[in-house]
Each structure stands twice: as C-alpha cells, then as structure tokens.
Amino acid sequence: AQSVTQPDIHITVSEGASLELRCNYSYGATPYLFWYVQSPGQGLQLLLKYFSGDTLVQGIKGFEAEFKRSQSSFNLRKPSVHWSDAAEYFCAVAASGGGADGLTFGKGTHLIIQP
Amino acid sequence: NAGVTQTPKFQVLKTGQSMTLQCAQDMNHNSMYWYRQDPGMGLRLIYYSASEGTTDKGEVPNGYNVSRLNKREFSLRLESAAPSQTSVYFCASNGQLKETQYFGPGTRLLVL
DSSP states (O other): OOEEEOOOSEEEEETTSOEEEOOEEEOSSOOEEEEEEEOTTOOEEEEEEEOSSOSEEEOGGGOEEEEEGGGTEEEEEESSOOGGGOEEEEEEEEOGGGGTTOEEEOOOEEEEEEO | OOOEEEEOSEEEEOTTOOEEEEEEESSOOSEEEEEEEETTTEEEEEEEESSTTOOEEOSOOTTOEEEEOSSSBEEEEESSOOGGGOEEEEEEEEOSTTOOOEEOOOEEEEEO
C-alpha cells in the first residue's frame, strides 16, 4: 500500500522568505502526487498535481513542486511567502487509476508566517 | 456551480445516537469519497464510490455505512455514534481518471 510522510509538523518562515515543504512517498509504481492547502476552518484546495512528464510542476498562488523519483520526494516550494500563505499543507498520493480509489494523505505541515 | 456541498456543517451527538451526513456534487462526477480528518492524522479515507451503484471500503470503514443515492449524492451514516468518531468529515468527488478531487467544506461532528 502507498504511504506519504511529511517530516515537518510545523514550519515557521518570515514573510518574504523562501519556503520548502518536504514530502516523501512510498509506492511501487509511478505515483500520482498532489499538494493541497487548507486554511483554518476551510476545506481543501488543490495547489498542484503531478501525473507524468515534466518533473517540475507549477501550481496556483506561486507554488511549484519537483518530483524526484530517485529520492521518492515531491517537495513544495515558493520563492517568497506572504502572510496569507499561513495554513495547513497536505501532500497526497494516488495509486492506480489516478485516484479513482481515493487519495492517501500525509499528516500535514502547519505553516506559520512571521511578520 | 456550487461544487461539493455538505450538510450539516456542525453536529453534536450523544453516544449511541445515529445520524446521516449528506453530500452532493453538481459537477457530474462519477466518483465520490468520504474522508475523516483528525488532528495530527491528516485525512483518512472511510468509503468511496467509483461510480453510481458501487461502494467500497477505504482505510477506516468500521462504524460507518454509505449510500450512493444517485450520481449526485453520497451519504455517510453513523448507526451508533461513539466518541472516537468525533472528527471533521469531508466529502470529495472527481470525474474522469487522473482528475482533481474537489472537496466540500466539511462537517464538524462532536460525539459526547
């Protein structure tokens, strides 16, 4: 079965600084990978996804992620964070079928933005 | 389009009571899902329905039942609520394979 590890429970970043959130997955075949963001009391919004092709994917709100098969990683990056980026971030993986049988989520990383 | 809607938004139950969480989508999606979110646990799949008329267990199905009423609606039922079922419940849907899963706003359930 597939699994996702987000090693950092909390991360604090100063406004305007760069950001990298880590995600490692375990899956035998080529995975389908996702990053979602959840603002307090809200549902989940998709930031970006990787299915195949170019390993650097661009998402909404200035986020990008890079798929590295050799490291089983799909880290999320942003060059300059804004106070509005404070939220919970979830990495997720889908098995065969591109997610038709559901997603497996990591436990999340809580992002705190310092003024 | 409203996307994925869930009712109720918040519910308090006593142990042993039953209730049904409702979910509807207006995007003509084939697949629908129920997840629960607990602090420090991320989201875990309870049940899913890959198409109208089919349902399958996810990672944590015990204590729950589901009904895919039609293509639009997918309900989650707790027959005898337990405090361990206190959680935030999210419904999601997606259309064709490899498409994005869209999430509803969630239902916060407290079981006393």
